[in-house]
Amino acid sequence: xxxxxxxxxxxxxxxxxxxxxxxxxxxxxxxxxxxxxxxxxxxxxxxxxxxxxxxxxxxxxxxxxxxxxxxxxxxxxxxxxxxxxxxxxxxxxxxxxxxxxxxxxxxxxxxxxxxxxxxxxxxxxxxxxxxxxxxxxxxxxxxxxxxxxxxxxxxxxxxxxxxxxxxxxxxxxxxxxxxxxxxxxxxxxxxxxxxxxxxxxxxxxxxxxxxxxxxxxxxxxxxxxxxxxxxxxxxxxxxxxxxxxxxxxxxxxxxxxxxxxxxxxxxxxxxxxxxxxxxxxxxxxxxxxxxxxxxxxxxxxxxxxxxxxxxxxxxxxxxxxxxxxxxxxxxxxxxxxxxxxxxxxxxxxxxxxxxxxxxxxxxxxxxxxxxxxxxxxxxxxxxxxxxxxxxxxxxxxxxxxxxxxxxxxxxxxxxxxxxxxxxxxxxxxxxxxxxxxxxxxxxxxxxxxxxxxxxxxxxxxx
Amino acid sequence: xxxxxxxxxxxxxxxxxxxxxxxxxxxxxxxxxxxxxxxxxxxxxxxxxxxxxxxxxxxxxxxxxxxxxxxxxxxxxxxxxxxxxxxxxxxxxxxxxxxxxxxxxxxxxxxxxxxxxxxxxxxxxxxxxxxxxxxxxxxxxxxxxxxxxxxxxxxxxxxxxxxxxxxxxxxxxxxxxxxxxxxxxxxxxxxxxxxxxxxxxxxxxxxxxxxxxxxxxxxxxxxxxxxxxxxxxxxxxxxxxxxxxxxxxxxxxxxxxxxxxxxxxxxxxxxxxxxxxxxxxxxxxxxxxxxxxxxxxxxxxxxxxxxxxxxxxxxxxxxxxxxxxxxxxxxxxxxxxxxxxxxxxxxxxxxxxxxxxxxxxxxxxxxxxxxxxxxxxxxxxxxxxxxxxxxxxxxxxxxxxxxxxxxxxxxxxxxxxxxxxxxxxx
Ligand SMILES: Cc1cc2nc3c(=O)[nH]c(=O)nc-3n(C[C@H](O)[C@H](O)[C@H](O)COP(=O)(O)OP(=O)(O)OC[C@H]3O[C@@H](n4cnc5c(N)ncnc54)[C@H](O)[C@@H]3O)c2cc1C
Ligand code: SF4
Ligand code: SF4
Ligand code: SF4
Numbered sequence: 020x021x022x023x024x025x026x027x028x029x030x031x032x033x034x035x036x037x038x039x040x041x042x043x044x045x046x047x048x049x050x051x052x053x054x055x056x057x058x059x060x061x062x063x064x065x066x067x068x069x070x071x072x073x074x075x076x077x078x079x080x081x082x083x084x085x086x087x088x089x090x091x092x093x094x095x096x097x098x099x100x101x102x103x104x105x106x107x108x109x110x111x112x113x114x115x116x117x118x119x120x121x122x123x124x125x126x127x128x129x130x131x132x133x134x135x136x137x138x139x140x141x142x143x144x145x146x147x148x149x150x151x152x153x154x155x156x157x158x159x160x161x162x163x164x165x166x167x168x169x170x171x172x173x174x175x176x177x178x179x180x181x182x183x184x185x186x187x188x189x190x191x192x193x194x195x196x197x198x199x200x201x202x203x204x205x206x207x208x209x210x211x212x213x214x215x216x217x218x219x220x221x222x223x224x225x226x227x228x229x230x231x232x233x234x235x236x237x238x239x240x241x242x243x244x245x246x247x248x249x250x251x252x253x254x255x256x257x258x259x260x261x262x263x264x265x266x267x268x269x270x271x272x273x274x275x276x277x278x279x280x281x282x283x284x285x286x287x288x289x290x291x292x293x294x295x296x297x298x299x300x301x302x303x304x305x306x307x308x309x310x311x312x313x314x315x316x317x318x319x320x321x322x323x324x325x326x327x328x329x330x331x332x333x334x335x336x337x338x339x340x341x342x343x344x345x346x347x348x349x350x351x352x353x354x355x356x357x358x359x360x361x362x363x364x365x366x367x368x369x370x371x372x373x374x375x376x377x378x379x380x381x382x383x384x385x386x387x388x389x390x391x392x393x394x395x396x397x398x399x400x401x402x403x404x405x406x407x408x409x410x411x412x413x414x415x416x417x418x419x420x421x422x423x424x425x426x427x428x429x430x431x432x433x434x435x436x437x438x439x440x441x442x443x444x445x446x447x448x449x450x451x452x453x454x455x456x457x458x459x460x461x462x463x464x465x466x467x468x469x470x471x472x473x474x475x476x477x478x479x480x481x
Numbered sequence: 482x483x484x485x486x487x488x489x490x491x492x493x494x495x496x497x498x499x500x501x502x503x504x505x506x507x508x509x510x511x512x513x514x515x516x517x518x519x520x521x522x523x524x525x526x527x528x529x530x531x532x533x534x535x536x537x538x539x540x541x542x543x544x545x546x547x548x549x550x551x552x553x554x555x556x557x558x559x560x561x562x563x564x565x566x567x568x569x570x571x572x573x574x575x576x577x578x579x580x581x582x583x584x585x586x587x588x589x590x591x592x593x594x595x596x597x598x599x600x601x602x603x604x605x606x607x608x609x610x611x612x613x614x615x616x617x618x619x620x621x622x623x624x625x626x627x628x629x630x631x632x633x634x635x636x637x638x639x640x641x642x643x644x645x646x647x648x649x650x651x652x653x654x655x656x657x658x659x660x661x662x663x664x665x666x667x668x669x670x671x672x673x674x675x676x677x678x679x680x681x682x683x684x685x686x687x688x689x690x691x692x693x694x695x696x697x698x699x700x701x702x703x704x705x706x707x708x709x710x711x712x713x714x715x716x717x718x719x720x721x722x723x724x725x726x727x728x729x730x731x732x733x734x735x736x737x738x739x740x741x742x743x744x745x746x747x748x749x750x751x752x753x754x755x756x757x758x759x760x761x762x763x764x765x766x767x768x769x770x771x772x773x774x775x776x777x778x779x780x781x782x783x784x785x786x787x788x789x790x791x792x793x794x795x796x797x798x799x800x801x802x803x804x805x806x807x808x809x810x811x812x813x814x815x816x817x818x819x820x821x822x823x824x825x826x827x828x829x830x831x832x833x834x835x836x837x838x839x840x841x842x843x844x845x846x847x848x849x850x851x852x853x854x855x856x857x858x859x860x861x862x863x864x865x866x867x868x869x870x871x872x873x874x875x876x877x878x879x880x881x882x883x884x885x886x887x888x889x890x891x892x893x894x895x896x897x898x899x900x901x902x903x904x905x906x907x
Contacts (some may be wrong), residue, residue, distance in 0.1 A: 057534075112519060350505075
């Protein structure tokens with residue numbers, strides 16, 4: 020069918036006002052938050068009902084049009100960069116919270132619901148949805164599930180996958196597939212919901228998502244510990260866990276990041292500190308008291324030069340503001356900011372930090388490092404100007420080296436940002452030839468025409 | 482019309498500013514236009530990406546980009562919240578100037594900006610006639626005023642519930658003023674601004690009453706011209722330049738400590754845009770930079786400089802406050818107006834989302850009334866939910882929009898400038 024005819028079909032199916040074909044509209048959906056080249060789609064559609072979403076998938080498949088689902092487009096791995104000539108399907112017209120069940124503690128949502136809005140709505144009912152990616156004020160729950168997004172609370176509360184009870188999704192034929200249930204336990208058939216988590220739009224298009232909710236912690240205590248070396252700080256992380264304390268959050272910042280944040284906000288951070296740990300314990304009030312004392316002790320034993328415990332909500336906010344400022348402060352230093360996502364076993368954090376320092380020296384790159392030390396998920400952030408060709412080549416080399424080292428330390432390519440286009444080339448190194456073959460075989464059956472987000476995660480079959 | 486390569490070259494001049502956007506998408510959380518439409522082309526990231534593509538000759542449709550660029554309130558919320566610190570307003574204003582250079586200015590805007598705004602006397606006369614005959618000639622006045630001043634859309638089209646032009650503008654009530662400092666030992670210059678002058682002269686009178694009460698000397702020259710923001714946001718830099726020039730001439734040789742205004746938009750235009758965007762002679766730019774340092778919002782002046790104390794008066798009503806974008810986003814002024822309301826003895830209640838744009842955004846309100854109305858309607862709902870008797874703000878343009886929205890909902894509330902509440906309590 021001709022392109023015009025296909026567009027007419029879409030217009031008939033979901034309404035002309037929901038189909039965008041102007042050059043400017045198409046260009047506005049050609050990129051995402053990853054530092055990669057943009058690709059312009061042939062059309063962009065914005066279904067506003069579940070049925071319309073199904074129709075879009077079917078139409079794409081019938082016409083062999085590559086389809087890329089897009090939530091907020093904040094992923095950092097190119098997962099929403101469309102395929103040339105493809106169709107972008109927006110989910111932000113599907114943004115209803117369908118149910119919040121306080122008795123059974125679950126919620127049913129459409130995929131385009133914004134994470135922070137959902138969390139706030141849940142909180143107003145006295146419940147808690149823990150996954151809190153840094154992008155939560157804009158990211159969508161569909162995007163979170165498709166990327167298995169994590170956040171500051173990953174250490175104790177887990178990541179998105181730990182809250183997905185079920186996903187209903189459209190297969191390529193436009194048939195609705197149901198998985199999971201509203202019960203805590205469910206072993207009915209294949210764990211298709213599990214398969215959808217981190218699938219980055221390559222296996223199906225989510226329609227409704229059932230999410231687990233939990234009761235909020237009654238009390239919390241935050242503190243900031245100052246260390247003379249990254250080594251001492253990372254050994255402290257290991258020691259806290261070894262003492263069987265699982266803080267809700269355990270974050271780390273290197274000296275470069277501390278100084279950048281301090282220049283940015285002037286909140287009185289110790290600029291001569293080699294490293295900072297930001298720690299929050301939460302739970303039952305008595306337990307929180309005990310754990311806070313113990314954490315303080317462990318920090319001191321491992322060489323912390325100073326520990327500041329937040330006395331009230333304002334001081335607690337100040338601690339987390341410092342952490343939230345890390346990315347914005349770094350981002351202001353240079354035009355391009357490559358936020359990486361290397362993750363290693365906790366015990367290997369000191370080795371990974373050393374590797375990052377070495378890479379930065381060797382390639383003469385500015386790298387600020389902060390991240391979720393508690394779960395070994397570091398965010399080395401390379402600051403550069405993409406227009407500087409020579410430096411950009413070194414940046415690309417640096418990224419290769421970072422992943423090389425992370426994998427050598429028994430780590431993984433991505434703790435939370437996904438593989439997308441950006442890291443598909445490394446997939447075989449972390450997994451195996453057979454793993455990729457298996458994935459390609461599975462995909463070729465579920466998506467015979469290869470229309471679902473082609474090239475992402477597993478690349479194209481060679 | 483210049484060719485598109487030339488246009489691309491002009492946009493390349495913005496490259497150093499554009500490259501700062503890391504495409505994180507965080508602006509989606511705050512942009513009021515995006516909140517209504519959900520379209521990437523309407524949010525900052527999308528607009529910056531399109532400009533970037535235009536600069537790099539990857540796009541062929543500059544008209545389409547211009548239309549996207551114009552769907553923006555210039556409220557500055559995105560810039561105030563951008564993690565990467567992108568100078569969004571700077572980019573958008575310069576981009577609009579480039580677009581206007583390329584496509585030319587519409588004949589209507591030419592007539593309004595170059596024919597009328599540039600000539601304050603004629604502007605006054607026409608508006609004066611308009612006020613007398615507005616019942617008869619509404620339509621005519623509309624076209625003229627419709628896009629003349631930032632949000633000077635008063636007697637316009639459709640189902641708007643507009644404030645009419647004042648029977649007697651401020652420049653007729655108090656043509657000019659030049660009084661020495663009294664007990665405060667301070668003398669200020671008063672920049673009136675066209676909405677205060679022509680629609681809300683009572684705000685100007687309130688300012689004068691308060692200044693007199695505190696023994697502040699006033700320099701208010703006749704013949705003040707529009708601050709230039711309507712022209713600048715339409716990309717008409719030459720009109721902007723001549724308006725800045727006219728205004729600077731009026732104020733540059735007078736002796737005063739501060740230049741105050743009761744219009745958030747004027748304050749931010751004088752402070753942020755006069756010295757920065759003026760392209761004319763260096764002497765005027767130098768003088769504008771001197772004025773910049775002295776310029777203050779009226780409640781900022783009263784609270785920070787005069788340190789006014791509770792008057793003992795009781796304004797006798799419950800009040801909520803809407804933050805004008807131009808005070809909150811560009812100047813970071815949020816505490817002082819609230820403090821002034823409390824100082825006036827009002828029962829202050831904060832509304833939800835007090836800091837989000839009311840949706841007016843100058844000619845945006847005219848070109849995109851439907852979105853403007855949706856945004857404003859949400860503001861009105863938040864005001865109603867605060868269950869107060871009066872909605873206060875610090876920008877006469879916001880007063881127009883909020884009045885329109887509340888009136889359409891039959892709210893039966895009054896909308897006041899913060900300074901009116903304070904003046905009433907004296
Ligand atoms: C400033 C910033 C901070 C960030 N912080 C974090 C963080 O702390 N933790 C973290 O994990 N990530 C973080 N991210 C990355 C990103 O925000 C997350 O990956 C997020 O989950 C993406 O959500 P989204 O709605 O933007 O999805 P998009 O970027 O639009 O899409 C992501 C992927 O999901 C697929 N997808 C979206 N909706 C559907 C659907 N309905 N069905 C099938 N597939 C779908 C897309 O095709 C794509 O492959 C951050 C990003 C930024 C810019
Ligand atoms: S928030 Fe700033 S850096 Fe991020 S996309 Fe918007 S304009 Fe660009
Ligand atoms: S200035 Fe206001 S309306 Fe324009 S893009 Fe920024 S937030 Fe949106
Ligand atoms: S900002 Fe003030 S002077 Fe400028 S156009 Fe608006 S009311 Fe007139």
